[in-house]
Amino acid sequence: MTGLRKGLLVVVSGPSGVGKGTLLERLLARREDCVFSISATTRAPRPGEVEGRHYYFLDPETFNDWIERDRFLEWNQVHSAYYGTPREFVESARARGQHVVLDVDVKGGLEVMSAEPDCVSIFLAPPDLEALRWRLRHRGTENAEQIAGRLLVARSELKHMDRYAYTIVNDELERAQTQLEAVLEAEMARTPRVIADGQVHALFGPDLEPVLPNSEGP
Numbered sequence: 001m002t003g004l005r006k007g008l009l010v011v012v013s014g015p016s017g018v019g020k021g022t023l024l025e026r027l028l029a030r031r032e033d034c035v036f037s038i039s040a041t042t043r044a045p046r047p048g049e050v051e052g053r054h055y056y057f058l059d060p061e062t063f064n065d066w067i068e069r070d071r072f073l074e075w076n077q078v079h080s081a082y083y084g085t086p087r088e089f090v091e092s093a094r095a096r097g098q099h100v101v102l103d104v105d106v107k108g109g110l111e112v113m114s115a116e117p118d119c120v121s122i123f124l125a126p127p128d129l130e131a132l133r134w135r136l137r138h139r140g141t142e143n144a145e146q147i148a149g150r151l152l153v154a155r156s157e158l159k160h161m162d163r164y165a166y167t168i169v170n171d172e173l174e175r176a177q178t179q180l181e182a183v184l185e186a187e188m189a190r191t192p193r194v195i196a197d198g199q200v201h202a203l204f205g206p207d208l209e210p211v212l213p214n215s216e217g218p
Ligand code: ADP
Pocket: 014, 015, 016, 017, 018, 019, 020, 021, 022, 023, 135, 136, 138, 139, 170, 171, 172, 173
């Protein structure tokens, strides 16, 4: 009998303006098996951002209260505001078999990787820094000083790219999306995951277990 498959925990990081939000919105529109983990933040909403859809917009006192009550899987200060991943949603959605997608900065990403080693870590990289600058300007949600700050942070974030299992270059959106979905499909097919999910029982029957990875085989 096939057990309920635990959903993947998908960590996506990359510099501000690279296109994380755009790419993930497209993924979520196409895939019913993926859900976005809505973060909490102390920053003000941008025009068009909706409470409980893009973020939970908290005041600093409430954010601190959530930290003290251990309600975050990870949290960090990014670009002078606080951001955190609510733990409870991630755990319950994965238990329901949904793939939970996080959009977190590099420090948050590294924290999740150490807390949840079986997560799927993906770095979204720009084709070059000029494209990143252009995208930030074009988005028009930060002033020149803020854009300069984000480009500075981008340089240090790019240095940690090698800590991520996958790097997707967001040059052309359609191609990046195809690659992202290919990564998810490949991760679902990893042998330890297929065995842990109990899917092979349907193939072998209850009396004939497959040899587990790393065990002494013939
Ligand atoms: P992030 O969430 O990483 O900060 P956004 O998703 O807000 O980035 O994207 C920043 C800007 O770049 C947006 O105006 C978006 O439309 C644009 N953008 C995203 N992906 C691409 C791409 N592949 N080519 C050109 N522009 C892009």
